[in-house]
Amino acid sequence: MKYLIIALMWSVFGLIHSLLISVRFSSWANRIMGQYFAFYRLTYNLFSLILFVSILSFTRTLDSELVIKFSPPWTIIQSITLLTSCVVMIWAFLSYDYLEFVGIRQIIDLSKKKDSNHPKTIIKKGLLGIVRHPMYLATIIFMWSLDSTRADVLTHIVLTIYILVGIIFEEKKLVKQHGTVYIEYRKVVPALIPFTKK
Template sequence: MLAQNYLMVQEYLIYGFGWLSFGLVHSLLARENVKTRLKPAFGAYYRLAYNIFAVLHIGAVYMVGLFIFEGVIDFMRPSWLWWCQGVAHGLGWIIMFWALREYDLGRLGGLSQIREHFKGIMAHDEEPLHFKGFHKWVRHPLYSAGFLILWGRINNEFDVMTAICGSLYLWIGSRFEERHLIRLYGDHYATYKSRVPAFIPFKGQVDFKEPKI
């Protein structure tokens, strides 16, 4: 029994460290001083390379988790809980795809920077601030959707660990992102932050004007 518990702790630690490696590397590559050093090598392809590496990294972590937790038994749940989780999971995907409509997906993915480069335009990664749509309710609608997706699909120990690690990554990532936004937009974003919740729309809809910059 003791050996089994020790093995279980090892599995949790290995998978947790995998998520930690993703969070650290992802955050490191997003830092301005690192971008400044790497961008000369990648040029307009930096954002695309950054996204591809992030997908490969998190995919590798997830595959390691699947291997470690192979054969894990699903939880026994009452039918009402199963339905509630299904609704939360589905709602998360609906919010995710709907909120993505408010972003410049080409710039988010890195393709717009490449097109601008070939047109002789100075490529940049930053999007303007968003205050419409879901951003009237929460500051990070994509992260809110992520929480619903993660916690709505819990079936076993692997899913629980994934939800915990993924949620920690989203929460910590949002803190770093907001520091960057305050440095970029100053008091305007700070005021928006003070009025609109981060993930849960407990204040209702808040109208906020576009910054005059």
């Protein structure tokens, strides 16, 4: 029963997370909130973080057997993959406009009476010239490089599925936003696995 609860909690998290960032919902929120929509992204990120930490904390309270345990010499590989994934996460974060990513840029623009809804450009250099979704790739590698209980494994499975499904919907949104520019970008840069496109 406890594992079913974990699966349901993470599934609900994924649904809420996806709904709040969807084009339809965010467009509706924009119409309702007006200029105060500038606070939406930051509020969304804080809410998602609190919800994520709450569910993760709950899984830590469960009495669950350790089923994945790295031992020497595999701990060396584990350390390398964990470190590499953290570096990629930071690199990916800095590759974007991280102030906009967090939701601070929008608030700054509001205070300066600037329009935050300016057209976004696709970043095609650096890490984003190697893989289209480096943050997701790093997250998957990080999760599966950890020593894990049964509850953790279930969490990792649900979150991995959520990421893979989420990429499909995110790609559709990006094609709608950028059109042929993003379609051409997809032809030369792989989504998750580097160097798999000619």
